[in-house]
Amino acid sequence: MNYRINDIDRVIKNAIHVMEDSKYQIFEICESARQELLLITQELETVFKETAETIDKVDRLELDYRRSRIRLTEVSRDFVRYKEADIKAAYEKATQIQLDLMVYREKEAYLKSRRDELQKRVKNVEQSIERAETISSQVNVVLEYLSGDLNQVTRILESAKNRQAIGLKIIVAQEEERKRIAREIHDGPAQSLAHLVLRTEIAERMLQKKEFGLVQDELVDLKGQVRLGIEEIRKIIFNLRPMALDDLGLVPTLRKYVQDFEEKARIRTTFETVGREVRLPSAMEAAIYRLVQEAYTNALKHASPSIVSLGITYQAQIVKIVIQDNGTGFHVDLTEARAKDNSSFGLIGMRERVELLEGRMEIESAINQGTKITIHIPINAEPRKE
Template structure:
């Protein structure tokens, strides 16, 4: 048996080596695509500005040409009041406006074609990057499983196939979270730091000019940028794991989350509790916070609501959560069907989290009226241990 295990292990190691090399190549392709996307985006922004300016210029020339033609008609009809020079001047002016209008209309047509082409290319590159990220994510999941102990994997397969499937989905969710955090850091603090380096170099050059007023203004702006970057970092830390969750508990953390949600999105949000509040096991509090976070984010992304509410009810053995919005609503069977073919951690992912907590989740949604998510979780269960075992 050990001999066969060693053979399988060698095969797995070879597979891991090939997949790691492939993952590096996919990453490099993805980085090239990201650089291309940045260049296309900058060019598209330039073309959009030029298109807007050209359209304004065409409108202005059309007005001027119309007035020039009216003027030409006026002077051509009255030879008594207007001299031959006046007629010639009006004719030349109208002709010049006509020529300018033709040139700018041609430029407008070219810019619109260029704009459409760039938008199409940007969309294609974004799709390619998304596909490359998905492939990289799937390869990471497979590598995680292949890198584990073969005997342990065998025991899991023999004893708990369902648990393995749940574990796979959790790893996918973890990889999605890592990818999200990486993007947030890349788009937020990383770019802010790069900008700060540039601004400090500008301030350094301004010192040579001896213009202290310019230096002072630059430093004031630099300090503002640092504060914005610090706020971005704090938001990323809060999204990873709110420190208040460990220090104060679930209810105060949810209260702050709902308040921040309302301030950030300008969507009215309320949070109410019923019953005697109590501290829950740490893993359970973390999981329930993520459920609320995912529910609110789903409402923000898809529901177009003006109001989102959260109600939390405590009794001796169960905690109830109700998340409700007044958004556009949806057909539940359509969403569930899409979830089977798309690996996103939305409402179906929430349901799986609830199942890990040994709880139950019901979704009610009516088109044009909104959505209500009802969750109940038993307090006295082994779900906390199970969540820890899966790295929750």
């Protein structure tokens, strides 16, 4: 058996090495594509601006050309008032305007063609980035699954299939969360920083031209952009792990979450606590926070409630969490069966988290009767010492 394990271990290590190299290659491809997308986007903005200016120029030239033709006709008919020099000047002016109009029409056609081409390239590059991110996500899932201890992998292979599926779902969920965070950073702070670089370059050019009034306005706007960027980063950090959990504890952090949920979702909420609050182990507080967050998110997505309530009861050896809504409800047995068949991580993931805490979760629901989730988690009644 040992030699088989060694052979498997060697194969897995070789596979991990190859996939690690592939992961970094995919990352480099992704970064190159993002840089290309940034350059194309900048060029597209320039082309949009030039196209608009050229269209305006063509419109003005067409108007001038019509006027010059009218003027030419006028001087050509009235030989008494206008001399040959007037006719020649009117003709030359009309010809020059006609030539300018032809040139700008050609430029307009070229810019429109270039604009369409750049828009297609932007779409293709965005699709390439999305495909690369998907492949990278899949590679990360496999890597994390293979990188575990071989004996643990062997035990998993010998365990029930449903536990294998749950383990893989956890890894997939973790990877999806990382992908979501990466997108938030890319679409939020990363874009803001790139925009700030461009704005500082504009301010620098203004300083060179000694346009101090415009520079002041630009700096005011830049300060606002920086504040927005800081706010976006703080939101991402809070979503990763609310710092208030460590500083204030579970109840104040949940109270703030419930208030924010009510403001954003426009759904009335209530929050009540019973018993003397005690500080729990950090991992347990984080797990309870995520369970409540998942329950509120599910209610918002699927139940369409007008009120969601949260209750926490501290007992001697157990903390009891009750999340209840007055939404559409569902058939519990049927929904959980579908969740298993469809690899859904909502209810299955919540149950798995509760089981990891050696607790139990009960769900009561019926169509048009709302939903009530009750979670019992065993705890040490002594407050955690800081």
